[in-house]
Amino acid sequence: xxxxxxxxxxxxxxxxxxxxxxxxxxxxxxxxxxxxxxxxxxxxxxxxxxxxxxxxxxxxxxxxxxxxxxxxxxxxxxxxxxxxxxxxxxxxxxxxxxxxxxxxxxxxxxxxxxxxxxxxxxxxxxxxxxxxxxxxxxxxxxxxxxxxxxxxxxxxxxxxxxxxxxxxxxxxxxxxxxxxxxxxxxxxxxxxxxxxxxxxx
Amino acid sequence: xxxxxxxxxxxxxxxxxxxxxxxxxxxxxxxxxxxxxxxxxxxxxxxxxxxxxxxxxxxxxxxxxxxxxxxxxxxxxxxxxxxxxxxxxxxxxxxxxxxxxxxxxxxxxxxxxxxxxxxxxxxxxxxxxxxxxxxxxxxxxxxxxxxxxxxxxxxxxxxxxxxxxxxxxxxxxxxxxxxxxxxxxxxxxxxxxxxxxxxxx
DNA sequence: GTCATAAACATACACTCTGCATGCATCTAA
DNA sequence: TTAGATGCATGCAGAGTGTATGTTTATGAC
Numbered sequence: 126x127x128x129x130x131x132x133x134x135x136x137x138x139x140x141x142x143x144x145x146x147x148x149x150x151x152x153x154x155x156x157x158x159x160x161x162x163x164x165x166x167x168x169x170x171x172x173x174x175x176x177x178x179x180x181x182x183x184x185x186x187x188x189x190x191x192x193x194x195x196x197x198x199x200x201x202x203x204x205x206x207x208x209x210x211x212x213x214x215x216x217x218x219x220x221x222x223x224x225x226x227x228x229x230x231x232x233x234x235x236x237x238x239x240x241x242x243x244x245x246x247x248x249x250x251x252x253x254x255x256x257x258x259x260x261x262x263x264x265x266x267x268x269x270x271x272x273x274x275x276x277x278x279x280x281x282x283x284x285x286x287x288x289x290x291x292x293x294x295x296x297x298x299x300x301x302x303x304x305x306x307x308x309x310x311x312x313x314x315x316x317x318x319x320x321x322x323x324x325x326x
Numbered sequence: 327x328x329x330x331x332x333x334x335x336x337x338x339x340x341x342x343x344x345x346x347x348x349x350x351x352x353x354x355x356x357x358x359x360x361x362x363x364x365x366x367x368x369x370x371x372x373x374x375x376x377x378x379x380x381x382x383x384x385x386x387x388x389x390x391x392x393x394x395x396x397x398x399x400x401x402x403x404x405x406x407x408x409x410x411x412x413x414x415x416x417x418x419x420x421x422x423x424x425x426x427x428x429x430x431x432x433x434x435x436x437x438x439x440x441x442x443x444x445x446x447x448x449x450x451x452x453x454x455x456x457x458x459x460x461x462x463x464x465x466x467x468x469x470x471x472x473x474x475x476x477x478x479x480x481x482x483x484x485x486x487x488x489x490x491x492x493x494x495x496x497x498x499x500x501x502x503x504x505x506x507x508x509x510x511x512x513x514x515x516x517x518x519x520x521x522x523x524x525x526x527x
Numbered sequence: 528g529t530c531a532t533a534a535a536c537a538t539a540c541a542c543t544c545t546g547c548a549t550g551c552a553t554c555t556a557a
Numbered sequence: 558t559t560a561g562a563t564g565c566a567t568g569c570a571g572a573g574t575g576t577a578t579g580t581t582t583a584t585g586a587c
Binding site: 158294 | 359360361441442444445446449478480481483484485487488490491492494495496498499502504505508509511512513515516518519520521522523524
């Protein structure tokens, strides 16, 4: 019986190796960015060789994409978990926003998902990743609030995009150390302003 | 008298070469991104060798930075030129936003300034570039509108950041072919909502 | 259990790219 | 006109990516 080579199934070996590589890659991507991280550096940190990396991922962007998918899934799960079952659309929207900001406070996440991700994978590919993990939450929330009369009947797609841009910027600024209270208050004011908007006749 | 080597001053030579290199680099950066553009490709397109490139720029990021500074300067100039002299703060804000979106409609500009720029140069370096070319316009406009009572007394820094994130996202979506009218209406609604906000007492 | 096959992983190689060092051509200034 | 500086080209060393090939470990039929 080998101590440093216990018999493991291939499925287990694969899962463990992928996790080791992704963990090592994540910390380097966060510290030095996608372009600043070399595949030798990743495998050194994981304690393996580049053969393992290129066996499990077709190229360097693939492991970056895998890391981002994991992050996006965790963010989506956090938002979903924070959804209050029977709340009105406005409270649901604010709860989702709060959960999003909390989830994005995990160190490195803003850089991965909001800075390096769009540049390295492209904006469309990144949207696809987020869509795969239930990013339609915000669009759904906006539409529900509009159906409810809480939000004005603006184009839902445009309104959702602008609101999400706002939340993403808030996440970035918060990760840069800006005061959370300022951003919470401002974001709420913007949403409140929309909900109280007197319709031009 | 040489036909293909007319006598030119060094200053002129430098200016022309820098412009040729930056033009070639810009089109490639727009088409393939910063990471996807090689220095051999840049100098091939410019019809020179890498010696010229590395004589005028210390490294690849330097020419990228130079291209972005030129773009940022043009955007800032366009916004400044559209500033109505005696308008009220709200109209000035909307005019500036409109000018910003028009300036960002120049092909490739959104990718350069909003996608590849932050990833390749870092968010702080990019902020510095924009600050050098009078990006304080928005912050000033917001503060003026707040002093005027048009915008509520929220933290100016946070409000400015969120509004600018909104405009940047609008510019990106418009360059992806989304309908301008939708975004214009939505952005105006958000600002209008803020200006009409009933203060919580 | 054993053996053929496939999967997991390591090693070696070819290619490209970046940045610098060196050398030639052109301009500047006395 | 000529010494020195500047503009630009050429050549080279180091690093990185992706692939081809080799070696080890697991799987499944018998």
